[in-house]
Amino acid sequence: MKTRVIGKSVPRKEGREKVTGRARYVDDLSFPGMLHGVTVRSPVARGRIRAIHFEGEIPWHEFTVVTAKDIPGKNCIALLIEDQPCLAAEFVNHPEEAIVLLAHHDKYLLEEARRAVRIEIEPLPGVFSIADSLARKEIIWGQDNIFKSFHVEKGDVDGAWAGAGFVVEGTYETGAQEQLYIEPQGMIAQVTEAEGVTVWGSLQCPHYVHKALMILFGLPRERIRVVQTETGGGFGGKEEYPSMIAAHAALLARKSGRPVKIIYDRAEDMAATTKRHPSRTRHRTAVSRDGKLLAMDIDFTVDGGAYETLSPVVLSRGTIHAAGPYACPNVRIRSRAVATNAPPHGAFRGFGAPQSVFALERHLDRVAEAVGIAPEELRQRNFIREGQTLAVGQVVKEKVDMNALMGRAFELSGYHAKRKQFAAANSDSRGAIKRGIGFASFLHGAGFTGSGEEYLASEVAMEAMADGTVHILAGSTEMGQGTNTIFAQIAAEALRLDCEQIKIIQPDTAYVPNSGPTVASRTAMIVGKLVETAGLGLLKLLMDGGFLQPGYTAADFSRACGEYIAEHRVLKSFVKYEHPRDLHWDDQKYSGDAYGAYAWAVYVAEVSVDTRTAEVRVNDFVAVQEVGKVINPVLAAGQIEGGVAQGIGFALYENVVWQEGRMVNAQMTNYVMPTSVDLPAIRVYFEEIPYGRGPAGAKGIGELPLDGTAPAIANAIAHATGVDVRRIPITAESLLEMLEAVHA
């Protein structure tokens, strides 16, 4: 189907503001009479608060001081459940847990004051690893330290071992990863009699913050207002945490009667806010002599930190993605999210799938080795096809051809030739540089799992002005990924207008409906579809009313809007998500149609390893994915390139150093993300098989690149060096030891 605007690299809607420095992020805003706020945090991982002392030579009478006692509603940051306190009252359960809030107009004096608050805590023993949590050395959450568990069962796993040609086991681990958006978290809050509670800040999900504040303040919906400011990156790190910082700013604002701004510096942001869940996966796989998967027994655990936050959902996605794009008749997945005394882990692009996909794709290379076939042969013999079922029992109803994607990725990367050439060159032991090439094949479901989208019941509104300008009102947020631009394109396409005539209204809970959170690779596919529908709805109003005829021009449209509004006062279309009737999901059995659509991908990484220093360099990276329809080629490629860069960081550079639940390398000097000289050319290619329920056929792509990048690199390192990589990040220190072991 030919499109006018969709498929074109329309320049970013807010691009001009961003390149001139005029875009306004939360720290760029200032309100009259505004105070600054800071948070005093627990220095220990677990304990009972005995006393709070306000010491030093500080004029304490000038300060606004807030503790848990000042919370008017419920002392919690409501999310899935209400277990996480807004401010610790009696017990602390992780380092950096917030205990006291301070506000003052002098931000330098405020820091002195923060240092002068001494919190007396009687320490309790903490739990700091998945193993210790499962061993229940201490019960630190609920009855058994387990936030959530799942059990997926397909076919008859137990019966498959006897007839197997090979049985391959392995354990794989991934570490925490910090989202490291370049704009740290921040909020400004104001509480007045007239308006209630208003917060402005850097966030992904205005309605999450809204709900949390309602419960914290015990106020009805219309007394809380949340406004998103220009947001400098999120990647999931601003999905749930903003509710906490908004709550803190609002409590200070309420008590002081003044607007309050809280901006974290980098050290506080890194140490106190969410990170990717560390994971441990155990695989046991039965395969036939000729490489057909007979059974997969997968055990998947994620470390959720001290409170539940979103761990059940992270676990869910990780569980559903754990068996990959393969047709295996017998699959068992047992998974759980466990508590430790670390700051709660949270959403980070990929959301559980990068963890389980790393394990799977590394494991399958080892399975291939056991069978004696090439890793790509193992995949080719098992790639799922239309009509077959995934591990959770979903019948694949999309046209998918993983073999073709793989073929294309291999051609673009020179995979086969390099596989042979590097192996030959590496066998010369004199060369210090070993080269390798490896791949990962994977899928990523777009939208909320199972009945999640139905539960979200997202809404979008579209309103035309008398001059023909069209406003999109949605709770979806722009944070660099291109929401504003693709919504404009989708609307422009539906209305047969230019993007310049479309305006995206700033997400503000007072004005925009709840379109669900900006997460889960759902914004283009789910919310974009609602935008498209709303546009068609607007047209229908005009045409049914006789204001517009088919074949209209832009001028006709503007005139028609003016006339409609003169007669009806408002020209607005309102759409609510309707769950497709042919998608069925069973929450009890954890089976059925997990996602409306999947993106499918094969990524190839080429690396060189300097055996003298164990430094790994990614020399080339090819990312091939089938995504339905590319709405904006430049933006879409930008998403994949950026995601691959984060995946390279996940694999090689980004190491959180923990000491009793505290991140001790909480500076950019010591927590290392790739610079412009650390990354190769990242080459991105799209295939398009339109998805009927996506806008113009688009599926979701935001998280996809995080799934396949790290395992492709790990497999390439294994090819280069013979090292059996089992955990990421692959630090030079650990790799050097493994290289020595290989040579010994």
Add this chain to the structure above:
Amino acid sequence: MRAFLPAYEMETPRDLAAALGRMASEPGVWKPFAGGTDLMVLLEAGKLPHKKFLNIWNLQELRGIEASAEHVTLGALTTYAEVQRHEILAREFPLLCRAAAETGSVATQNRGTLGGNIANASPAADSPPALIVYDAEIEIVSAGGARWVPYDSFHSGYKKMNLRPEELIRRIRVARSAAGWKQYFRKVGTRRAQAISKICFAAAARVEAGRIADVRIALGSVAPTVLRAVRAEQILRGQQPGVAALQAAQNALGAEIAPIDDMRSTARYRRNVARNLLAEFLEVLAG
């Protein structure tokens, strides 16, 4: 930004004599402040205990690069950017230029100075190993006079140096005697740009008739101060750069360095990589 700014003072002395006079009148009270690339980081972390600074950034007496037949003398305020741009340094002192190019980024290289790097006394700094290889000397001045000291005895311990509170570094002098020697520099960091060193290896050797006539080797991040690998050098002098010399030199090197486990790396990694970089250096000499 965690510092209590009102507690900090900075003055701009009109010339070097005035700066030294101020420092002599209240020894230990006034500290020199150059480009700020180290001190401002400490300030922002709330970890700068010292409160009174003298802005020496504009003191012309501390700037400039001069060459004589035997030395190149650099003002303490020579920035990393200036080091890289200087024709003689680029030609004859490649280790120093490499160190400058691999310290921080373009922005920090415009403000970071050699004198500041030395005075910060971090064992992870990248210029010191190069300075050791080039037989650097430091000119120390105070209101009472000036003296030259060999750089390799300047640091007395971790973050310590033989610099009295009323003294500051005026010039750094490097010997041109290694021009024409085979030179090798490698910094292994956490990534390829803007990285703190896990280990830094600078070396130069004069090879005559297939033998190592003379050699200088210095390392960073493997001891409380920058380290000159005198034992490894001793083993290598007079040898052919081959396997036998290598293994003995590696063992000597392994014994004379004292790397630690820290947030960035491990003692084991540093020791093994030091050995491997020595091997790479010898390959350069043999090739």
Add this chain to the structure above:
Amino acid sequence: MPERARKIRVSCVVNGSEASFEAYPLARLLDVLREELKLTGTKEGCGEGECGACSIEMDGALVNSCLVPALQAQGAKIRTIEGVAIGGSLHAVQQAFITHGGAQCGICTPGMILAAVNLLARHPQPDDTQIREGLSGNLCRCTGYMKIFESVVAAVRRAETRA
């Protein structure tokens, strides 16, 4: 109460205009630009000179404004992102960032553009290595740098065709 130093008065030139402000001597130039001069285009990303979001030009040299104390700005010629476009006309680099996707969330963009403009002033026709090295002090979490490089290359090409 800790002893309080006096604020000092600093005069300099910012984006071609005389500027004067009061600040503590060790106040960060970054904060002075944002709070005293209301030029909020320069951003704080790390407060330790690692991310480059605070990059500006000072006397023609690219520096991290979070590491420059206010006192040392005395007499300096400073250019921030607000001074890159002349009149209403975007610089070629700015235009290229819009067209080629060099900006995603935009928080690194002001610093990145300063670094790119500064690079092109020093190397009008940079090769791939020079571009990467020139920007290595500016971290971007969104783009993976690819479209930033493409934007710089496009800006160079545009300057070439005009020359």
